[in-house]
Amino acid sequence: MTNAAKHPTNGGRELIAFRVGDQEFCVNIMSVREIRGWTPATPMPHAPSYVLGVINLRGAVLPIIDFATRLGMKPPEPTVRHVIIVAQVKSRVVGLLVDAVSDILTVSGSDIQPTPDVASDFERSFARGVLAIEGRMICLVELDSVFPIEEREAA
């Protein structure tokens, strides 16, 4: 397996595709730590609606973000069939609640088309581009904007 994640715009890259509602998205496989089943989260006071709460992942406390709510779509009712993608966003580890993981793709930089400008700024801030795979449209997600917490200086 070649690791060409250093140059996000060229060379072969592996992406993990997942479904949320009737849409498909994908993220760079290098930022995915693991994929696990849904476990009930502890709700956080005063958290934005898309933060479902925190769970224990082998001793670390990590926040679970409902991807659908984050994108302004209809929130699902989490069930045991839902999946949590544990991903690394800068120095943090977060969990993304999605419906299912659908695919692992290997694409080259030229396969990624720019985000169509019909999208609003809000959608565009998440999307790094779109892919056309076997007639499906898959949106490449920018994880940093999914979990928009200021990186504070380590005190």
Place this chain on the structure above:
Amino acid sequence: MDMNEIKEIFFQECEEQLAELESGLLKLNDGDRDPETVNAVFRAVHSIKGGAGAFGLDDLVSFAHVFETTLDCVRSNRLEPNQDVLKVMLRSADVLADLTNAARDGGSVDQGRSRQLIKELEALANGELPQAAEPAPNAAPAAVAAAAPVTGEEGFQPVAFSFDDFEASEEPTIEPSTYEIVFKPKSELYAKGNDATLLLRDLSRLGEMSVHCDMDGLPPLDRMNPEAAYFSWKISLKTDKGEEAIRSVFEFAEWDCELDVALAEGAVGMDEELPMQPVPFDLSILEEEAGAPAGEEHRTAGEAEARDAAVSAAQSASNILQMAQSAARVSPENTRNSAPASAAQSAAAQQAASAATPTIRVDLDRVDRLINLVGELVINQAMLSQSVIENDASGTSSINMGLEELQQLTREIQDSVMAIRAQPVKPVFQRMSRIVREIADMTGKSVRLITEGENTEVDKTVIDKLAEPLTHMIRNAVDHGLETPEKRVAAGKNPEGTVRLTAKHRSGRIVIELADDGAGINREKVRQKAIDNDLIAADANLSDEEVDNLIFHAGFSTADKISDISGRGVGMDVVKRSIQALGGRINISSKPGQGSIFTMSLPLTLAVLDGMVVTVANQTLVVPLTAIVETLQPEASAIHSFGASQRLISIRDSFCPLVDVGRILNFRGAQADPVEGVALLVESEGGGQRALMVDAIQGQRQVVIKSLEANYTHVPGIAAATILGDGRVALILDVDAIVAASRGQSLKPEISLAATG
């Protein structure tokens, strides 16, 4: 290993040396006259200078050099280390620490102060003693750039100080004279990358030199150890630079070779330096004949024998002690030493024993990782026990036994890992002696700091956070607690005030006490001030203890004039808050005219916490036990509505606001019925009590603290998280923030949405 890593190691060693230096000086200050103490102090400065030289840290080198020269005078009994001399030396140690820190972090130091001290040190080395001020106790020269004016400022009055046979050895102009030098390297010299050739070449630059290499020690080839040192050199050098210059060539090789520098027979020198005898490395015996004319080569046979006997005795002792570096001075005049030999020996043995426990340096990250793993192990073990109980209530005895053993083991592992991080409070306490010195200088008070229980151990994280509140309290004790010497004398006390800092373990916590023998808290003044600031009603009837504890309120200072010392815009309220942030408590007791005692009680670690596990709106929360004063089951008759939404609960005739935790955390919209739940009476930072309403208490438990900030963000009202036996996360309440929120300060979510289109 790159240069930065090597430098980092040097600075770590510097810290150790500085601590060694300070504790040695303080020992001398207490009248210890053991030559070993002097040597340890000298060695500390010498090593810092050596390392600093290697890294080209010129400021540090030049200051250390002057310091070392003065210490050398003490070492050779030419300067009596009395209190006044030690004052200068202790302040020099402070400057050396500042210079080291500046070299490390690229900061700047108070140049004026270091120049002033260099002057004072040189004056001492030249035999000028600081004159003790007659009435005023602050004999310390006002070298401190104190903002607070020091009254009765005593200048520095050099006084001629004559030794019969003393001559300043500062840059002497010396007639060329011939020295006989015997230089015998040890294998350590080569192991450290030094080269005899280079040393000899440097030496040759001092004058005319003839060298003879002694190869008698060279064994046959088949028995030769390639790493051993077999050669020695006899050098005859004619130079006008003096013995100091010769010795400085060998400066960095000093401990790794045998070196004998002596004036050749009949040569006339003005140099007072005394020869160092060739000695085995593990005991550098600094032998000197005070008062013997320099260059006297023909010592009596008896003396030589005595010395040889002493050397061999020391050698065998060193074999027993296996000490790498212990310098004991053995000289025929040993009887003149104030410290009896036996005491010196037992001290050396003690030191050997403490030095004999081998230590390793471990990266803190590795230990932290271990602690995290153990934390998980504890949680896992709890989960396992819980599921066994749930799945099989009867439980076969062997499984139960196994689980119990696992629990035992887990706890032992946790304790052991915590013990790795545990460190004595000594370094923090030592730092305080400097604070005391500086504040005493600024305020013109005379203070003695006594520390006890320095070896009490506590987790490193606690130690790191301890320094700040402690510094503040020490400042407060010297500035506000102790009276001026005049007032003390008038009150029939010793003009020198005492501050006592003690640490001890008590019931699984560390208790730190800070006691001063000052005037105690002026309750009248505190009361008046509290009334002026509307903290209490003018006719409030407070107990003495309640009055004393008023000083922990914000913006409270009883000093008449704002001083630059304790003032700084922060008061004891900050101390109280930082102690509480550590999960600790602080109390004060004071006796007018006799002083005050501040008592802090802190947890031994920040990795676990004793908590009350409660239920609020079907959520499990943990309330730190330290915050809870009592728990009670409210009666309907004790609840009183107050205004639109406030409710008060009457507890023993006083009214205490009810705080609905579920509502403040947005866990529910409606108000909970207090009668259905439990009230936790908490003490908040404002000093007032509040009753936190929760639905039920599940029990008390020690919980492992997990950071929320690591992967999420700070959540207002929540201090941290923990993981319960069923593997779920529970939040730990930040009681102060909850109480503040109940006063109308909203808990603002700090999470911000990205730009929404």
